[in-house]
Amino acid sequence: xxxxxxxAERPSFVTHLECSYTTERHRADEVHNLSRxxxxxxxxxxxxxxxxxxxxxxxARRPADLWRYRELLPVRRASDIVSLGxxxxxxxxxxxxxxxxxxxxxxxxxxxxxxxxxxxxxxxVMAVSMAxxxxxxxxxxxxxxxxxxxxxxxxxxxxxxxxxxxxxxxxEVNVSEIALQGAAVYRVNGLIDDCGKIVAxxxxxxxxxxxxxxxxxxxxxxxxxxxxxxAEQLGWDVPDVIxxxxxxxxxxxxxxxxxxxxxxxxxxxNKRPRMVAVQAAGCAPMVRAFEExxxxxxxxxxxxxxxxxxxxxxxIGDFLIxxxxxxxxGFAIAVSDEAIQAALGEAAREEGFLMCPEGAATYAAYKQAxxxxxxxxxxxxxxxxxxxxxxxxxxxARRTLDRHQPIDYTAL
Ligand SMILES: Cc1ncc(COP(=O)(O)O)c(C=O)c1O
Numbered sequence: 173x174x175x176x177x178x179x180a181e182r183p184s185f186v187t188h189l190e191c192s193y194t195t196e197r198h199r200a201d202e203v204h205n206l207s208r209x210x211x212x213x214x215x216x217x218x219x220x221x222x223x224x225x226x227x228x229x230x231x232a233r234r235p236a237d238l239w240r241y242r243e244l245l246p247v248r249r250a251s252d253i254v255s256l257g258x259x260x261x262x263x264x265x266x267x268x269x270x271x272x273x274x275x276x277x278x279x280x281x282x283x284x285x286x287x288x289x290x291x292x293x294x295x296x297v298m299a300v301s302m303a304x305x306x307x308x309x310x311x312x313x314x315x316x317x318x319x320x321x322x323x324x325x326x327x328x329x330x331x332x333x334x335x336x337x338x339x340x341x342x343x344e345v346n347v348s349e350i351a352l353q354g355a356a357v358y359r360v361n362g363l364i365d366d367c368g369k370i371v372a373x374x375x376x377x378x379x380x381x382x383x384x385x386x387x388x389x390x391x392x393x394x395x396x397x398x399x400x401x402x403a404e405q406l407g408w409d410v411p412d413v414i415x416x417x418x419x420x421x422x423x424x425x426x427x428x429x430x431x432x433x434x435x436x437x438x439x440x441x442n443k444r445p446r447m448v449a450v451q452a453a454g455c456a457p458m459v460r461a462f463e464e465x466x467x468x469x470x471x472x473x474x475x476x477x478x479x480x481x482x483x484x485x486x487x488i489g490d491f492l493i494x495x496x497x498x499x500x501x502g503f504a505i506a507v508s509d510e511a512i513q514a515a516l517g518e519a520a521r522e523e524g525f526l527m528c529p530e531g532a533a534t535y536a537a538y539k540q541a542x543x544x545x546x547x548x549x550x551x552x553x554x555x556x557x558x559x560x561x562x563x564x565x566x567x568x569a570r571r572t573l574d575r576h577q578p579i580d581y582t583a584l
Contacts, residue, residue, distance in 0.1 A: 450533050
């Protein structure tokens with residue numbers, strides 16, 4: 173089906189890139205990794221120009237995918253868009269669980285519907301489209317699985333070579349999908365930051381482009397669309413609170429940026445959701461730094477959790493995550509693997525919603541925060557289920573039936 177978002181030339185209002193720490197300006201339309209100060213770069217737009225060029229009504233008439241927000245995205249030419257069908261993900265209400273808990277409206281944004289089964293598609297479709305625009309021929313990345321899968325898929329579609337490194341215990345399905353989608357993928361006996369060191373060293377030795385979280389300026393612009401989409405789906409409003417499973421934190425930082433841009437173009441007011449960074453108890457550097465009032469979050473040693481996507485011992489955007497959480501009057505919260513597992517089972521059994529462990533962590537955190545009073549019972553909360561639960565090892569179902577024997581129907 174024809175999608176005019178992918179073919180119509182619409183202006184991007186990018187003006188420059190800005191160091192997230194020093195605010196120093198860097199030129200747009202050039203290959204960049206970190207800023208000259210060694211910090212993530214943020215894309216800046218002529219928001220007054222967007223305000224004049226874009227109306228809510230015009231947006232509403234466009235096809236329902238993330239490319240509808242082109243004026244607020246960095247890709248300038250339609251021919252550089254590498255799309256696999258980035259649908260608007262649904263908001264699913266967990267009515268039964270909300271009623272059972274006696275809480276307010278409980279909504280899940282289900283990112284598992286995106287290409288490659290996770291929200292990593294949002295970031296990587298943008299990074300790969302920009303890589304295509306800038307003539308990059310080889311991309312490398314450390315990954316806990318989902319980001320690598322999205323990079324492999326989009327880069328293969330764009331004809332770009334990829335080399336990917338993941339911790340050796342990354343779920344089998346992730347490693348297989350990465351390989352099948354055309355990347356050279358290596359299991360490494362270490363964690364994601366150890367993989368990141370290999371990518372950083374290979375940058376000069378092999379000449380590949382380092383596509384690590386926040387060392388590349390455009391993944392965050394893709395993740396930003398979660399915030400744009402959410403506000404539009406809520407009738408240009410924001411929820412009271414957002415629970416985000418936080419690893420590298422791109423999505424949390426991206427949504428925070430989205431809300432500021434939406435206010436600047438007059439689409440929403442100054443109300444903001446409280447941003448809650450959810451981590452696993454076995455890997456909670458942001459929670460520790462938040463509670464200690466620190467600006468940066470030192471490495472978490474011996475990181476362990478079943479929620480592999482958020483097993484990120486150290487994040488280069490730590491100060492941006494903590495800044496967004498604090499500015500929003502939110503908080504950072506850790507949940508145990510047992511609580512994650514219980515939350516996953518509860519949502520699947522009672523709502524028919526099979527979350528990924530990282531998504532289930534947000535539900536576990538919501539329950540904890542409702543119980544300890546950090547979330548009020550009249551508040552509207554949005555949880556992010558960032559990947560399909562089908563990408564993860566599932567517990568075996570053991571009941572069998574021998575059709576050649578008489579069946580005792582009273583026991584079924
Ligand atoms: C399923 C899942 N949830 C959450 C995350 C963390 O995302 P972010 O890097 O935006 O914090 C990841 C990242 O690997 C993931 O795969």
